[in-house]
Amino acid sequence: MTAIADFAAALLLAPLLPGVINRVKAFFAGRRGQSVFQLYYDLRKLLAKGAVYSSASGFVFRLGPVASLAALLAALAVMPAGGHGSLASFDGDIILFAYLLALSRFVTVLAALDTGSSFEGMGASREVFFSALAEPAFFLSLAVLAKKAGAFSFNLIFLSANPVTGTPLLLVLAALFIVFLAENCRIPFDDPNTHLELTMIHEVMVLDHSGPDFALISYGAALKMWLLGAVVVRLALPFGGGTGGAQSPALFLAGIFALAIATGIVESCMARLRLLKVPALLLSASMLAFAAFMVS
Amino acid sequence: MALFATALLALTISAALSLVFSKKPAWSAFAGAGGNVLAAALGLAALAFAGAKPHLNLPWAVPGGQLHIALDPLSAVFLAPMFVLCACGALYGVSYGGLNRRTGTGFLLYNLLTASMAVVFTARNAMLFLAAWEIMALCSFLLVVTDYENPETRNAGWVYLVATHIGTAFIIALFALAWHKCGSTEFADFPKAFAALPFAAVALLSVTGFGAKAGFFPFHVWLPKAHPAAPSHVSAVMSGIMIKTGIYGIIRMISFCPPPPFWFGGLLASIGIISGVGGVLFALAQRDIKRSLAYSSVENIGIIALGLGMGWMGAASGRTDIAFIGFAGALLHVINHAFFKGLLFFGAGAVYHATGIRDMDRLGGLRRFMPVTALTFLAGSAAIAALPPFNGFISEFLIYSGAFKAVIAGRGAGFGGLAVILGLSLTGGLAAACFTRVFGIIFLGEPRAKLAVEHGEPPLMVGPMVALSALCLFMGLAPQFAARLVTEPALMLSGAPYADLPSRLQPVGLLGCAVVLLSLALWFFRKRLLAGRAVASAPTWGCGYSAPAASMQYTASSFAQPLVDFFGIGTAKKIEEPHGLFPSHAMFRSETPDIAKSRFYRPLFENIEQRMSSLRVIQHGNIHAYILYIAAALVALLVWTLK
Numbered sequence: 001m002t003a004i005a006d007f008a009a010a011l012l013l014a015p016l017l018p019g020v021i022n023r024v025k026a027f028f029a030g031r032r033g034q035s036v037f038q039l040y041y042d043l044r045k046l047l048a049k050g051a052v053y054s055s056a057s058g059f060v061f062r063l064g065p066v067a068s069l070a071a072l073l074a075a076l077a078v079m080p081a082g083g084h085g086s087l088a089s090f091d092g093d094i095i096l097f098a099y100l101l102a103l104s105r106f107v108t109v110l111a112a113l114d115t116g117s118s119f120e121g122m123g124a125s126r127e128v129f130f131s132a133l134a135e136p137a138f139f140l141s142l143a144v145l146a147k148k149a150g151a152f153s154f155n156l157i158f159l160s161a162n163p164v165t166g167t168p169l170l171l172v173l174a175a176l177f178i179v180f181l182a183e184n185c186r187i188p189f190d191d192p193n194t195h196l197e198l199t200m201i202h203e204v205m206v207l208d209h210s211g212p213d214f215a216l217i218s219y220g221a222a223l224k225m226w227l228l229g230a231v232v233v234r235l236a237l238p239f240g241g242g243t244g245g246a247q248s249p250a251l252f253l254a255g256i257f258a259l260a261i262a263t264g265i266v267e268s269c270m271a272r273l274r275l276l277k278v279p280a281l282l283l284s285a286s287m288l289a290f291a292a293f294m295v296s
Numbered sequence: 297m298a299l300f301a302t303a304l305l306a307l308t309i310s311a312a313l314s315l316v317f318s319k320k321p322a323w324s325a326f327a328g329a330g331g332n333v334l335a336a337a338l339g340l341a342a343l344a345f346a347g348a349k350p351h352l353n354l355p356w357a358v359p360g361g362q363l364h365i366a367l368d369p370l371s372a373v374f375l376a377p378m379f380v381l382c383a384c385g386a387l388y389g390v391s392y393g394g395l396n397r398r399t400g401t402g403f404l405l406y407n408l409l410t411a412s413m414a415v416v417f418t419a420r421n422a423m424l425f426l427a428a429w430e431i432m433a434l435c436s437f438l439l440v441v442t443d444y445e446n447p448e449t450r451n452a453g454w455v456y457l458v459a460t461h462i463g464t465a466f467i468i469a470l471f472a473l474a475w476h477k478c479g480s481t482e483f484a485d486f487p488k489a490f491a492a493l494p495f496a497a498v499a500l501l502s503v504t505g506f507g508a509k510a511g512f513f514p515f516h517v518w519l520p521k522a523h524p525a526a527p528s529h530v531s532a533v534m535s536g537i538m539i540k541t542g543i544y545g546i547i548r549m550i551s552f553c554p555p556p557p558f559w560f561g562g563l564l565a566s567i568g569i570i571s572g573v574g575g576v577l578f579a580l581a582q583r584d585i586k587r588s589l590a591y592s593s594v595e596n597i598g599i600i601a602l603g604l605g606m607g608w609m610g611a612a613s614g615r616t617d618i619a620f621i622g623f624a625g626a627l628l629h630v631i632n633h634a635f636f637k638g639l640l641f642f643g644a645g646a647v648y649h650a651t652g653i654r655d656m657d658r659l660g661g662l663r664r665f666m667p668v669t670a671l672t673f674l675a676g677s678a679a680i681a682a683l684p685p686f687n688g689f690i691s692e693f694l695i696y697s698g699a700f701k702a703v704i705a706g707r708g709a710g711f712g713g714l715a716v717i718l719g720l721s722l723t724g725g726l727a728a729a730c731f732t733r734v735f736g737i738i739f740l741g742e743p744r745a746k747l748a749v750e751h752g753e754p755p756l757m758v759g760p761m762v763a764l765s766a767l768c769l770f771m772g773l774a775p776q777f778a779a780r781l782v783t784e785p786a787l788m789l790s791g792a793p794y795a796d797l798p799s800r801l802q803p804v805g806l807l808g809c810a811v812v813l814l815s816l817a818l819w820f821f822r823k824r825l826l827a828g829r830a831v832a833s834a835p836t837w838g839c840g841y842s843a844p845a846a847s848m849q850y851t852a853s854s855f856a857q858p859l860v861d862f863f864g865i866g867t868a869k870k871i872e873e874p875h876g877l878f879p880s881h882a883m884f885r886s887e888t889p890d891i892a893k894s895r896f897y898r899p900l901f902e903n904i905e906q907r908m909s910s911l912r913v914i915q916h917g918n919i920h921a922y923i924l925y926i927a928a929a930l931v932a933l934l935v936w937t938l939k
């Protein structure tokens with residue numbers, strides 16, 4: 001029951017995250033900024049619109065947004081993205097989680113290639129490049145968590161009586177935060193504000209989506225941020241071990257919005273990295289996770 | 297066993313018939329493909345209704361040889377995908393090869409290849425095994441050089457023939473050592489012989505000998521040459537099944553040894569990482585579809601090796617559950633890879649058949665002309681990139697599970713597990729890059745050059761592709777059935793069961809079903825939303841540029857460029873920059889030669905050739921001298937035996 005409540009809360013509240021980030025960025029820039037509910041307004045508007053499809057595109061382009069969101073929803077089922085456990089839990093759900101995110105990326109990249117635009121091809125190429133380097137970092141971090149908890153299921157890891165602490169925790173958190181920024185296309189990897197620059201990645205892949213399709217994509221992006229943010233938050237905050245520990249939804253919500261604020265601060269204080277430097281940062285995430293494995 | 301023997305008989309008789317009818321191609325195609333499909337039905341029935349210990353032992357005139365074949369779970373796990381894929385390939389081959397003067401010999405060789413692989417997977421006698429192994433090598437060589445008029449094809453065939461025989465030499469050495477120790481060529485006596493031999497010798501001879509066939513990096517050099525040269529249904533069978541005979545050989549030989557030490561598992565895992573990452577990187581750098589698929593076979597063989605390595609590392613550290621999951625994952629990947637790689641080669645063949653082009657940079661937008669091929673190729677690409685809800689994910693999921701369990705167990709196995717996780721995750725990300733590229737560039741967007749699409753999609757080519765993609769999806773959605781296929785052989789290798797593998801895989805399948813259902817639900821949700829609204833079609837937005845052209849699209853080379861440059865695998869680029877105000881000519885060309893070939897084999901063979909050249913004095917074409925050599929050799933032998 002509590003898991004269903006968490007699931008519903010994630011579905012409802014995820015679009016707040018980009019709103020919070022934008023508000024923080026506006027604060028740093030000395031502007032008032034848009035409402036934190038902006039994405040909800042956008043979604044309502046987009047869902048009410050018609051659509052324009054590129055004449056070059058076909059079935060795969062239409063499959064992209066739906067399959068991508070479907071994969072993210074399935075991933076939410078195995079992620080304890082709230083104060084309690086997840087909807088479904090079994091040995092190896094961490095592997096399924098990572099590959100569901102990969103599925104979502106796979107169909108998005110193909111939809112981008114289906115338009116035949118060289119801009120979108122460029123974004124697609126970068127997306128697969130950076131995610132291929134982020135994947136090892138994510139899996140190495142999972143290995144650290146699994147080793148410490150003695151289990152490889154998110155529920156057992158996050159409710160473990162033997163949580164990761166001290167130096168390994170800091171190292172893994174750093175690695176996972178880098179992966180969080182990279183996978184959600186935030187600065188320093190990608191600038192969500194730019195739509196037409198040669199350095200962009202995610203935003204360029206969805207240039208040709210419109211109307212309900214674009215609503216599904218924007219919502220999916222917010223949900224993905226909630227999902228990967230949950231990994232960082234569940235790890236960073238003391239949720240207490242075992243079944244008797246404090247399982248507080250309030251603590252989780254505080255954590256995930258604090259993460260959004262932190263992301264906003266990073267975006268306000270940093271510039272996007274030069275494209276050539278991005279692989280180095282992703283490799284360093286793998287190194288951090290590996291170091292955590294060695295000292296834990 | 298009678299059923300299995302009948303299947304072999306059906307294959308050989310239909311092979312002979314297709315040669316007899318070679319003047320009437322339609323008849324010989326009917327005999328060849330029909331015989332192969334019949335054999336597949338009989339063979340699969342034989343596997344399903346196998347008795348307790350089915351075997352067949354007949355005397356054979358060859359010294360030391362016996363016609364001894366037997367079916368056990370390990371044989372069955374290789375035979376099942378073999379029968380399915382070979383039958384699909386036979387049907388596909390009828391349309392692909394067309395009906396001409398080569399149909400008869402084509403089916404003769406194809407059915408003999410099928411029969412010889414069936415014998416390789418069941419032989420229980422070293423002489424019989426070697427005979428079948430050699431027939432398999434020769435049939436596949438002759439099939440590779442089907443288009444012998446092309447010098448490149450002849451060269452590919454030559455490289456393949458040399459590589460496979462170097463491998464065979466190591467296998468013969470291994471069998472000779474065993475025969476020397478136990479005086480028998482029966483596999484049943486091999487455990488005795490291998491117990492008396494140092495394990496390292498057996499292990500290294502098997503890994504080198506069988507690894508050459510399997511295509512372990514750096515023994516893989518023949519694969520990217522032979523697969524593009526061969527007709528597509530032959531490439532599918534060679535890549536889907538024939539290279540697995542190498543994996544089978546390693547497993548079979550090691551199963552005769554005392555429990556292998558930890559380093560052996562580590563060795564296979566290292567080979568797995570190198571083959572996996574190396575294979576997929578070179579696959580990314582290729583422009584020829586079939587060469588890219590061939591390199592991806594090297595990658596998948598690497599994944600299988602990772603699973604086997606995990607299995608043996610687990611077994612050596614006393615964790616039978618880890619061993620079981622590792623072996624189960626590796627064996628399931630053998631089956632899965634046969635299906636999706638067969639499917640992808642069929643798709644690549646259909647593209648080549650329709651357009652006459654294999655260079656991805658000149659293709660594009662084929663989705664419009666070949667919708668079914670595109671859809672099945674998409675399923676195959678998702679499966680090979682190990683994405684749920686397809687079958688490729690299930691086998692990688694098992695190998696990952698074994699590795700995570702090893703990490704939790706800690707100690708030596710823990711580092712082994714971490715290495716396996718690292719290798720798999722890097723390979724997985726790169727494979728996704730590789731197959732979004734192959735599918736996206738060939739089938740999506742607009743055609744990059746003027747394409748003459750002919751022949752359309754003949755039903756005999758489409759049918760096998762649809763069947764295989766359905767299998768890939770089914771095994772991903774209902775992994776509990778797939779798990780049952782590998783439970784027994786994995787148990788045989790690990791020695792102890794792991795509780796309830798099928799039911800542990802069930803939630804993975806259920807979530808896969810959830811993805812499919814959710815996609816459908818969202819699809820209809822969007823359809824309802826858009827009903828009655830304005831849905832327009834317009835050119836792709838060119839960001840303000842008003843004269844976009846199809847040739848401006850991203851190409852396969854540009855898509856892969858950042859990754860290929862980052863990993864530095866030696867891509868050679870030739871650039872002629874445009875000069876002046878009205879440049880008339882500019883060109884860019886990139887090519888990625890095989891690193892193992894250019895940095896290792898070529899220097900090695902050149903060195904050997906230099907050293908051996910001094911021996912050329914004795915080879916001068918004078919026939920009298922040659923007769924003298926023979927006489928001298930005979931006398932020397934006589935003296936040696938008299939002594």
